[in-house]
Amino acid sequence: MTPPSTDSASAPSRRRRWVGGSSAIVAVAAGVLVLLALLALLADVVTPYDPLKQNLIKALQWPSASHWLGTDDLGRDVFSRLIYGCRIAVIAAAEATTIAVLLGVPIGLFIGYRGGWWDWVVMRVVEAIVSIPGIMVAIVILALLGTGLHKAMIALGILFSTSFLRLARGVVLAEREEVYVRSARVVGASDSRILLRHIFPNIAPPLIVQVTLTVGAVLLAEAGLSFIGLGVQPPDASWGTMLSTAAAFMDLHWFLAIPPGIAIIVTVLSVNLIGDVIRDSIGRGIAVGVRPGTPAARFESAAPPAEAAGPVGVAIDNPVLRVEGLQVMVAARDGGEIPVITDLSLGIAKGETLGLVGESGSGKTLTGLAILGLMGTGVRTTHGSIALNGRELRSLSSSQMEDVRGNEVAMVFQDPTTSLNPAFTVGSQIAEVLRTKKGMNRKEAWERVVELIHRVGIPRPEERARAYPHELSGGMAQRIAIARALSCNPSLLIADEPTTALDVTVQQEILDLFRDLQDEFGMAILFVTHDLAVAADVCDRISVMYAGEMVEMAGVDQLFAMPRHPYTRGLLTAMPHASDRNPPLPTIRGSVPRPGSWATGCRFSNRCDFRTAACDRRIPLMGRERLVRCVRADELVLEAAQ
Amino acid sequence: MSDDALLEIRDLDVTYWGRALLGLKGKTFHAVKGANLAIRAGETLGLVGESGSGKSSIANTVLGLVPASGGSIRFGGVELTAMKTRYPSDIRGQIQAVFQDPYSSLNPSMTVEEIVTEPLRVHTKMNADERRARAIELLKLVSLSEEHLGRHPHQFSGGQRQRIAIASALALTPKLIVLDEPVSALDVSTQNQIINLLYERRDALGIAYLLIAHDLALVHHISDRIAVMYLGHIVEEGPSDRVYRAPAHPYTKALIDAVPLLDPDAQRRRRADRKAAPAQERPRVAATGCPYKNRCPFAMPRCQSEMPPAFPVASGGTANCFLLDGATATVAAGSADEVVS
Numbered sequence: 001m002t003p004p005s006t007d008s009a010s011a012p013s014r015r016r017r018w019v020g021g022s023s024a025i026v027a028v029a030a031g032v033l034v035l036l037a038l039l040a041l042l043a044d045v046v047t048p049y050d051p052l053k054q055n056l057i058k059a060l061q062w063p064s065a066s067h068w069l070g071t072d073d074l075g076r077d078v079f080s081r082l083i084y085g086c087r088i089a090v091i092a093a094a095e096a097t098t099i100a101v102l103l104g105v106p107i108g109l110f111i112g113y114r115g116g117w118w119d120w121v122v123m124r125v126v127e128a129i130v131s132i133p134g135i136m137v138a139i140v141i142l143a144l145l146g147t148g149l150h151k152a153m154i155a156l157g158i159l160f161s162t163s164f165l166r167l168a169r170g171v172v173l174a175e176r177e178e179v180y181v182r183s184a185r186v187v188g189a190s191d192s193r194i195l196l197r198h199i200f201p202n203i204a205p206p207l208i209v210q211v212t213l214t215v216g217a218v219l220l221a222e223a224g225l226s227f228i229g230l231g232v233q234p235p236d237a238s239w240g241t242m243l244s245t246a247a248a249f250m251d252l253h254w255f256l257a258i259p260p261g262i263a264i265i266v267t268v269l270s271v272n273l274i275g276d277v278i279r280d281s282i283g284r285g286i287a288v289g290v291r292p293g294t295p296a297a298r299f300e301s302a303a304p305p306a307e308a309a310g311p312v313g314v315a316i317d318n319p320v321l322r323v324e325g326l327q328v329m330v331a332a333r334d335g336g337e338i339p340v341i342t343d344l345s346l347g348i349a350k351g352e353t354l355g356l357v358g359e360s361g362s363g364k365t366l367t368g369l370a371i372l373g374l375m376g377t378g379v380r381t382t383h384g385s386i387a388l389n390g391r392e393l394r395s396l397s398s399s400q401m402e403d404v405r406g407n408e409v410a411m412v413f414q415d416p417t418t419s420l421n422p423a424f425t426v427g428s429q430i431a432e433v434l435r436t437k438k439g440m441n442r443k444e445a446w447e448r449v450v451e452l453i454h455r456v457g458i459p460r461p462e463e464r465a466r467a468y469p470h471e472l473s474g475g476m477a478q479r480i481a482i483a484r485a486l487s488c489n490p491s492l493l494i495a496d497e498p499t500t501a502l503d504v505t506v507q508q509e510i511l512d513l514f515r516d517l518q519d520e521f522g523m524a525i526l527f528v529t530h531d532l533a534v535a536a537d538v539c540d541r542i543s544v545m546y547a548g549e550m551v552e553m554a555g556v557d558q559l560f561a562m563p564r565h566p567y568t569r570g571l572l573t574a575m576p577h578a579s580d581r582n583p584p585l586p587t588i589r590g591s592v593p594r595p596g597s598w599a600t601g602c603r604f605s606n607r608c609d610f611r612t613a614a615c616d617r618r619i620p621l622m623g624r625e626r627l628v629r630c631v632r633a634d635e636l637v638l639e640a641a642q
Numbered sequence: 643m644s645d646d647a648l649l650e651i652r653d654l655d656v657t658y659w660g661r662a663l664l665g666l667k668g669k670t671f672h673a674v675k676g677a678n679l680a681i682r683a684g685e686t687l688g689l690v691g692e693s694g695s696g697k698s699s700i701a702n703t704v705l706g707l708v709p710a711s712g713g714s715i716r717f718g719g720v721e722l723t724a725m726k727t728r729y730p731s732d733i734r735g736q737i738q739a740v741f742q743d744p745y746s747s748l749n750p751s752m753t754v755e756e757i758v759t760e761p762l763r764v765h766t767k768m769n770a771d772e773r774r775a776r777a778i779e780l781l782k783l784v785s786l787s788e789e790h791l792g793r794h795p796h797q798f799s800g801g802q803r804q805r806i807a808i809a810s811a812l813a814l815t816p817k818l819i820v821l822d823e824p825v826s827a828l829d830v831s832t833q834n835q836i837i838n839l840l841y842e843r844r845d846a847l848g849i850a851y852l853l854i855a856h857d858l859a860l861v862h863h864i865s866d867r868i869a870v871m872y873l874g875h876i877v878e879e880g881p882s883d884r885v886y887r888a889p890a891h892p893y894t895k896a897l898i899d900a901v902p903l904l905d906p907d908a909q910r911r912r913r914a915d916r917k918a919a920p921a922q923e924r925p926r927v928a929a930t931g932c933p934y935k936n937r938c939p940f941a942m943p944r945c946q947s948e949m950p951p952a953f954p955v956a957s958g959g960t961a962n963c964f965l966l967d968g969a970t971a972t973v974a975a976g977s978a979d980e981v982v983s
Binding site for chain 1: 692693705706707729731734735737738739741742743746747748749750751752760761764765799800801807810820829830831832833834835837838841842856857859860863864896897900901902903904905906907909913916
């Protein structure tokens, strides 16, 4: 057993990712919050005047050198009051948010984990509270408690605790079904330990966002409550009371509203922005894909597709599909692009099934999607040609492509239960294709639907056409998906792991169905699978993919009788029923390299037992009857699998 | 069953209740019906079946995640079903598990060190240094190293994650590990690495495995005995080689024959055979009699009404099929050669 390769990116680089173009704004926001905290702490030191000291002679003055922001109706210095307002704002935000978190999160965790009656009762109470406008609830609570900053903040804390409660409960409900929670129970962790140690840390990212949103909302609510006289009481300075004063003198001196208004806006914006940034940086990465800064394989993007002279791939007369020199690139985190499929050429004749086999990360699924023009954002075809029935698909507009899909090319996906829309009957989903692509009317379409459903081997087709996807078994749903794919009689069918999610006995039936339908409809099939035995059953020719390129292509009998590429051979011997002995079972050491970390020469060389110096340079596909990308293919005597 | 069984399951029933309004119990679903199994110390039992066969329900019941609704589970002589899902600490520590999906079975917010040492924190009084030392030792057992301690699960590939899960399951050196489809989410070349690792650790530490899987070919490599489930019933049980090479129950044979072979020619022959005798579409669930009667090519009148008991198979084990009533022949000798070839 070899130690696994280190295929992970370091945490710091991931953490610094968000600091990109918006770093200046982030710095400003952080600066605002630091300033706010400092002003709150040092209000006594930095204020030029006592915020409560009145001077009626100098009332309602405009900004001047002695009063930077002017004075209010009682001649108090607005600048000093604004700074004291910072203190109130910080206290208010901290108090209300703390109360909300301390009240909401534990209750939410508890009811989420316990469920049952506890959950039911608490949630009904919460629903009652949130169904009333928040400010009303706060006023009611204040009516019970009396007015004043701290009482107002308790009221707001209770009010905002409902959102923390629902957040915590939602996270628990989602996480407790996770396998890692089951693992923790098997380990023997107590309920409280599972809740606090296993589930709670996963609440952090949404919790931080909620905290920042709440801080912003509290600042606004405090201003609102003080404005209507229920929060901070005059003469104390808060941004809310300042606004309240300004409102009274709007006609006389509109400037009074500006300083507290801007203070509130800037603070709330800064808090929310910083919250987003924190959330992004601690968010758990879902498989850190590519390591930035590995230019090794990038040269290929500039290289002309394939140095091979003449047509690559076994010559086929009038192929339905001909792909030549296909290269697909995916956007990298560092702004560049990384190749995920390089120099791929293949052709499929009418009535032929070409298997595309390989492990995860080989690019086999992406090949199917590239042909359909259905790659996600950040993925694009950069080189090569894709010709379907002689027509170049890459030159088509997206609306022309839409027309091609469904009509000329159709696809069957791995999981039939998710590839069918749960909201519609299966019959209507097939009928929809017929009506939009073939222009059939309702009745014609329905008749054809029943016929198709019958054709894919489902008994009582009229009845089954009216069923919803969840009412069908996996095998039955896959038959429906196949019927839908064949509804417009496509010349090419792309099947991506169509039997992987099914039980073996059902798999066998579906594979037989593919064969039968091909005999009848005569379409070409591109069959993508990781299971070589499935490929042995259903394919006429097989193309083995490894790390974004084809390493071998041969007729099905030849490939299994005598695999020529060491990778193909490794895969064959690793199949469970290939070997007949007890462990250790044969393995291929290491793992499939990720895009961006491919070797410049043979991409399999670091896992290969037959490596030589010649493997370090780029190796073309060679051969005529069958193709292989290995410099030692001829000299190596590769015995048959088994 | 024998006295030396580490785990002994007798007449186990597992029933789920659907939720009706206000948490009242609704429809029942019998996931496991009258299952009998035994695993000796250090032995591997492969439990095979298709989705919905009840194999995972047995695993979850043994692990105390789901209560049994009838029958008994004895572990080291202690009756577990009476405890429902609240196993005492000493038993919890002796039964560990590795689950199928390496992407969701590790807590994303914990480091490898925390994941691997969690059983030690719960069950032992080791201090942080001792736990760390043990964690390094465990990582070495699964071919990972000290440098991985501080990393989070998302930084690892599927195979590496499964190694981490195995390291955690080994932490307390349990007597039994339940492996619920441990490699079915992995690529073939990685699958065998994990199977080899499990095999090595078993022999070195004398751990028994309850291996739940759908792939008989894979299970056969590592199991001492195999039990086959169909619709909640165990239909066949016996020594691994016997069950794989000479299946006695028609369902086991169908299961083996359905796995495609790496030989295109053999597949063509099989397909021609299937064409010659097309299977009829009939409901899979049987209310009375043998659970497999609706799909069975050998169904007899007796299978319609009577539930077949476990008949002994001459070359070892049992099969619940009336074909064996008095007879000793296996269902079809042909399947064995085909699989080996």
